[in-house]
Amino acid sequence: MRVCVCLCLWCVFYQDTRSSRMSEQQSSAPEQLAPGKSQGGAGATYKVVLFEFGNFQGRKVELSSEVKDVTEKGLEKVGSVLVESAPWVGYERQSFKGEQFILERGEYPHWDTWTNSQSSSSLLSLRPLKVDGAEHKLHLFENQGFAGRKMEIVEDDVPSLWGHGFQDRVGSVKALNGTWVAYMYPGYRGRQFIFERGDFKHWNDWEAPVPQIQSVRRVRDMQWHKRGYHQNPASKQQQPGTSAFKLVIYEQENFQGRCHELTGPCNNLQEAGVEKVGSILVLCGPWVGYEQANCKGEQFVFEKGEYPRWDSWTNSRRSDTLYAFRPIKVDSQEHKIVLFENPSFAGKKIEIIDDDVPSFHGHGYQEKVSSVRVQSGTWVGYQYPGYRGYQYLFEKGEYKECAEFGAQVPQIQSVRRIRDMQWHLRGAFNPNN
Incomplete structure (x- = not known):
């Protein structure tokens, strides 16, 4: 008889999140850590395995501490990464320079699973990240x-x-x-x-070009x-259903060329007079775009903001085409999803309540997900850790096999909620003028 293990995440409902904060006190903020000066907490262990080729092939090197130059470890290049205890940050160049890549616990079978910018396949130095407190x-x-x-x-x-x-x-x-x-x-x-604890007075301090x-x-x-x-603030809160949807499509990159405004679903952009999609401005959302007409093919979730070119909305790098759009209904403040290892809701399962999970491996759950039950809220799942790879939209309902949520293989390694941030009860901000 097969034993089914349920991993339940955050199943305790907090009556008052402020009063339930951990009693562990934080010390005064230390000086900002210089690149390469990672510190593990008490008992912290770190382990990452680097492979020379994609899909965990070729020579491999195990690391438990920072390395300024992976070529000094005998690797000419890094083709895939397995993070066994996390998190780590990788860098495009030696000595912790260049573009940064967050690496949480999980599998990264090729370079475009750890980079979001698609500008570089190089990974030449790594260091552990200090996660030293429950406060953020x-x-x-x-x-x-x-x-x-x-x-x-x-x-x-x-x-x-x-x-x-x-x-x-x-x-x-x-x-x-x-x-x-x-x-x-x-x-x-x-x-x-x-951003580790400290002050960053200028965007150059975090290696940003702009x-x-x-x-x-x-x-x-x-x-x-x-x-x-x-x-x-109460004045900024909205009730569900009161906000409209609005999205502007530009035919050229960087919001140039002819523009087309959508306020509702469009099953075929070409029939609506849109020759191509070069950039997108989401004024009120969220939306989901599709690679093919009639809401078929690869899915792309769009939240409020600017998308100046195709690689700002795709994580897979496989397609730069968009042929259909529809608004995403966000009709609940509560979020609960159950993911199952096998089709028809069988096998090991993981239950997630009112939280985002950037790494299933971090919870001791493997990446195989064949069926899903969404009991409340709207979610987006990702093929790889850190919200990378193919995206899968999960609205309230049942998905008995992976084909029903648009996946070619039963693999999900991270998942997050889609929220109306104007009225959702948990969240994160105090904007001040």
């Missing part, structure tokens, strides 16, 4: 030197700064507690920037972190 607090400032409008994020992940009424310009950052990763585009896409951030999330030890909260 981040301040984003519009201008350098901690000036201009400010956005405060406390104990939550934010897939769209625009969804909170904050623009995409971020010129300086204060990471007061915890470790964070920010992204150039909404939905955790585009170039990645790591002062642009559109989404941000916590890097967490998923075994002991707690859920978050937010304070949302």
Whole structure:
């Protein structure tokens, strides 16, 4: 008889998230860690395996501490990565320089599973990331030197700064507690920037070419972190169903050329007079786009924000075409999803309640997901950790096999909620002028 193990995440409902915060006190903020100066907490262990070729083939090297140059370990290149205990940050160049890549526990079979920008396949140095507290607090400032409008994020992940009424310009950052990763585009896409506890007075301090951030999330030890909260001014709250949907399609990149406005579903963009999709501005969402007409093929979730070119909305790098769109209904403040190892809701299962999970491996669950039950809320699943790879939209209902949610193989390694950030009860921000 097969034993079915249920892994239940955060099944305890908090009556007051503020009062339930861990009693462990944080010490005063230390100086910002220099690149390469990772510190593990008490008892922390780190292990990552690098393979020379894709799909975990060729020579391999095991690491348990930072390495400034992987070529000195006998690897000419890194083709795939297996993170056994996490998290790590990889760098495009030696000595922790260049583009950054967050690597959480899980499998990365080829280079485009750890990079979001698609600009480089190089990975030449790595170091462990310190995750030293259950508290998370981040301040984003519009201008350098901690000036201009400010956005405060406390104990939550934010897939769209625009969804909170904050623009995409971020010129300086204060990471007061915890470790964070920010992204150039909404939905955790585009170039990645790591923020460990400390002050970042200028965007050059986090290796950004321009002062642009559109989404941000916590890097967490998923075994002991707690859920978050937010304070949302009552004047900004909306009830479900009161907001409209609006999306603008541009035929050329960077919001150039002819534009077309959508306020409802469109099964065939060409029939609506759109020759091609070069860039997208989501004014009110969320939306889901499809690779083929009649809402078929690969799926792309669009939250409020700017998408200047095709690789800002796709994680798979397989297709740059969009032929259909429809709004996503977000009709519940509660979120509950159950994912099953085998078809027809059989085998091992993982239950997720009101939280985002960037790594199933971090919870001791493998990546095989063949069937799904969405009991409340709307979700998006991803093929790889850190919200990368193919995207799968899960609205309320049952999916008895992977083909029903558009997957060619039964593989999901991360999942997150799609939320109306104006009225969702948990979350993350205090925007200040």
